[in-house]
Amino acid sequence: MGKQINVALIGNPNTGKTSVFNQLTGLNQQVGNYPGITVEKKEGICKLPRGLKAHILDLPGTYSLNASSLDENVVIELLLNKNDKDFPDVAIVISDVENLKRNLLLFTQIKDLEIPTILVINMADRMKRKGIELDIALLEERLNTKVALVSSRKGTGIEELKEIIINYRQISTEPCLHASVIDPEYFGRLRKAFPNQSLYKLWLVITQDVNFGNVNRHSLNSDPDFKTKSFSDLKRLQQKETILRYQFINGLLKEAMSIDLSSASDLRIKLDRITTHKVWGYLIFFGIMLLIFQAIYDWSTYPMDFIDITFASLSEWVKTALPAGPFTSLISEGIIPGLGGIVIFIPQIAFLFLFISILEESGYMSRVVFLMDRIMRRFGLSGKSVVPLVSGTACAIPAVMATRNIENWKERLITILVIPFTTCAARLPVYLIIIALVIPDKTYYGLNLQGLTLMLLYLIGFGTAIFSAWLLNQVLKIKSKSYFVIEMPNYKLPLFKNVAINVVEKTKSFVLGAGKIILAISIILWVLASYGPGDNFDNAEEIVSNQNENIAGQELEEEIASYKLKYSYIGITGRAIEPVFTPLGYDWKIGIAILSSFAAREVFVGTLATIYSVGSDEEETIKNRMAAETNPILGGPLFTFASGISLLLFYAFAMQCMSTLAIVKKETNTWKWPILQLVIMSLFAYLVALIAFQLLK
């Protein structure tokens, strides 16, 4: 077993880079984060011939080495830092045969870094249909590299690529173009001041905000022997560099590539005439959204019911199979109901990720951005905010991360700030159980009242997001240079393997992330509800039987259990904060559930499940327990129309998700915005819930 070859996959977005990665690694991959930032880090192991192995790192898609986003920065940071453990022995630039010209820009830049660089020309299976012919030998000669013609869709060319990877040492590290010709005098001075460094690296350090090794921009600028240029001079040079590179590429492709236009059938133009049409385009988009929501609610009911029943019987089984005691009740009353509350989301989240992934893979998402940009801009958002807002209906965390490709900082910030208003999957169980309790299951004109209420809640969430975006746009005084450019990629049939891997990975990370919090909280809650201080808790049996001499048996036991709960740690805390929630129509148990949902909303149902099931032997559904609760002050059932609506509205508006706050902090680099979100959204939620209850009661 030799040393693993470190390989970095680099490429423009939409070149099928991830498909190549999936082809090379199979299921042998893992997704993590780069330390300190939330950029996804995908890596995997590739088995090469002759028992060799390669460690493959799939870097975020980028158009050039001039970073304009966090994702792109990751690429440069890695390629400039020889000491990084992932620093590639060999870089692979993935290009799309139909966009070779633009893709080669990045290739020539990476080649200038003096790293062995392989050029992969992907989607080779389309060449014939598009009438494209390539002179591979000429490309290899002029670009000073090895070229692999690959079709990640058909799986061809992968073995040849592996062979090239093994022999990476034979690839020249000589640049194919010297950037220094854009200003020989300036680069000459640079060379003189730092004789031991690669010129192009120095140039990148000067123009970007990155560090490498012991040289950073600051030390470059303060070096007495070297005078740098003004910002606008540098920008002019960067543009000159880009134009120079394109001249080189144009010259090369004129000789090495021929396109027979007569055989090119342009499906894209025909499709775009409909999908980006002023009327049909919007109708199609609306239809697709409708289909997605239908699917999420209709199709996922079946697996969800199954999960619900499974967890209930699992809990019951644990109770009978294990010897009675605190440990058994911790599992059956704390952990299993808590976990069930998260597992039940899997079908819906998987469906949502499935659709988003298909829309992105097919290239349709760019058309949505195109259609929606003008409308979204009225509210201070960008067309690129549509994807995050739609993803927000699954979970705000990936949605906040998906804002990264919005170039304009103000538009991006507003998008991040309003995302938590969209109805995420975690609100769903709360909505479902409350709706089932307080909205009659009746049908008018073929419309189910409960379903209608649910749709209304989604509309309220989306409407509030848009309205607060408009408000923020008026209030925030941020000047940021606005420009917007989006690639309109070719339509592609989504690859099953890519979509499947994406859905599994996203769902897994959501469930594991939320699962950890829920597990921890349900254990803490169970402990707090099962133990209490002082005589009232310890001597509960005695006190209750003395007070109620005429009851016995089961009724007495229930009385004792509720008395115990009242004097447990959680009961004492809950009753202390009860005055805050009484005006909204809630009792202390809901108060506790709300407090614990500040960790994550989906904890609500789990918390009530834990609180209600502690000490109760009866296997009852949470819904029945909730329906039986009475209002401590007003009397009558606790969950009335008024308190139910109030609770629904509270959950629609309140910012109750620590993970989202943490991600917003990471993405905005300050605590200011997440704290503002927390305070404003929660106050607003309280106010609306208060007004709703007081008007309706």
Place this chain on the structure above:
Amino acid sequence: MKLTIAHLKRGQKGIIKDFSVDNVPLKLLEMGCLPGNEVELVQTAPFRDPMYLNINGSYLAIRKETALLIEIELI
């Protein structure tokens, strides 16, 4: 009047003239929007904004405000 990309009609083509580098974002250049290249207006969203372009085989969409910065000659 200066003729820019924003003045193109659907299906019309032009050649990008030399532009002042201070206004045009680098990203646009990197995506293929370079002086001397041919540009065709493929489609516009309502109110002609954003604009969907084909620049020398690169398909991209930009906002009208950016399109107004890039001068062209009709062909």
